[in-house]
Amino acid sequence: MSRIKEKFAELSAKKEKALIAYIMVGYPNENATISVVRGLIKGGADIIELGFPFSDPLADGPVIQNASTVSLDNGIKLNKFFNIVKKIRKETDIPLILMTYTNILYHKGYSKFIAEAKNAGIDGFILPDMSIEESKEYLTSAKNTADTIFLVSPNTTKSRIERIAKLSSGFLYLVAVYGTTGVKIGIQNYTLNAIKEVKKITKGKIPVGVGFGVSTPEDVKKYIKAGADAVIVGSAFLKLIEKIPQNKLESSIAAFTKSLKRQTVQT
């Protein structure tokens, strides 16, 4: 069983939901990444998504776009990235997911990339521009090696959700709103309906995580109440990281994480 599946099983036994945290590796610098990860773990994050920067992040809003640019300017390359992952993996058993764009994997070759990532300690992948139609080689390469987390959206049809859920492993990522990451439009009724709908279609066969624009304990509470098995918070962490002096990163991140995680326990 993959680390991600184990984590969901463990949480389910405790009647808890998952808090998934996204950060961009190398933002604002390499050392900060390690402190942030420690803070996330201390605060009770269940799964961590590690962003690898891409020059053209077309599904991301301004916060993650900026973090990508900073990370690239800091010289984050794959070698460096995998070394950081290895460092994190030495300290913790928390499931780690790599989030980036298709071209980064395609360029190295799906098999080679996935094997290297797995070797560093990565458990799964999220590629926002990978549609199921183009995923054959990616899926074959990841099979029995890493989880492939696909995304669905509030406008995805029922039959398509079924197809996507079948190809997904680890969890299914429900994009909460029409927009890019970090969008601030508040909780929408269509999102709450989409959570119920997706849960109904997946029938508990795969956990459903909700992300994009999730930024406060209140958001977490509402999505969990609507039936989400996990919530994903990203841009809100990056915004916090931007504001905090480096020596306080770990404790501040831990405190914010704790405030979010608390909402996944009260069911």
Add this chain to the structure above:
Amino acid sequence: MKYPKDGRFGEFGGKYIPETLVPAIEELEENYLKFKDNKDFKKELDYYLKQYAGRPTPLYYAKNLSEKCGGAKIYLKREDLLHGGAHKINNTLGQALLAKKMNKKRIIAETGAGQHGVATAMACAVLGIKSEVYMGYKDTIRQKLNVYRMNMLGAKVHPVKSGSKTLKDAINEAIRDWITNVESTYYLLGSAVGPHPYPVMVRDFQSVIGEEIKVQMKKISNKTPDIVIACVGGGSNAIGTFYPLVDTNAEIIGVEAAGKGLKSKYHSATLSAGSKGVLHGMMTYLLQDDEGQITETHSISAGLDYPGVGPEHSYLKDTKRVKYHSATDAEVIDAFLMLTRTEGIIPALESAHAIAEAMKVAKKSKKSESIVVTLSGRGDKDVEEVQKYLSKHVKN
């Protein structure tokens, strides 16, 4: 390839898109297939192309230029004479009309040099649809006249300050807008790039160029052209020129922007110097680094300043049906001045790439041969840029 059902030209193309866009892309394809051969739709589009845009455009024998080069006869397909000053209107009228049939109330577009933005603004003005255009901040400065034109035509221009602040970033931003406003908005892509069905749809709307060339050349010489040349950025005027002629015996050449030289980092010659990858929803040749990060491009012409290329061009390159060459900024300036002085025609810097190639090819060709060059746009917008280049590079 007539209509690639799976959206692939060989291994190129496809649809690598965020899931939110899938219903929009499916709706688009469904409607495009429904209307593309519809008699009333075709009649209406034909009306606008003739009465509004000024089709057919002449195939002009550039006698002075031909004699100067001393070889084949050079014919210019005068897309520069179209309303708006470029071939872009062929596509924007087609897509805006389609958007209208789809009851879309808002159109967004990206633009590089501003020609597609202007053509979008025009089509939207005449068809009564609201339009907004994303344009790289760098391009809003080097093509500010086109920003004023778009504003006057009623389009809202959003300068894009992310990334390299050029065309690729304008496309990123337009896609982000589309993801956010997916229900209400039609994305009017200006080149033969992006996820399926855009590359094939844009090609079809631009194919009027090649179709007319065929008919006009037959009238002039009772045969098809021997050599056909067009410039390639994203590649819409080129694919519109080439596609109707790929089944003939014509030698076909696409010309990319070599900028300061292919060995420098400052060029946009994707097919000549790039490698395969995934960007903007398609698999195609790209300019990228050793880890798949898209690299910044350079060209004296904003319209060719793009690190990708239409997937059908990638296919035509790999199948060797079309040759892809390139012209440097310096060669382009020479061609620009040559055409201006010999024929009194000021070409767009984009189109001047094709002229530069034609001048090279003509010298090596027989007098009995014919070269057709698509003059994709007029160069009024570039006069300032050329002045700047000349004052920097030419002493007197």
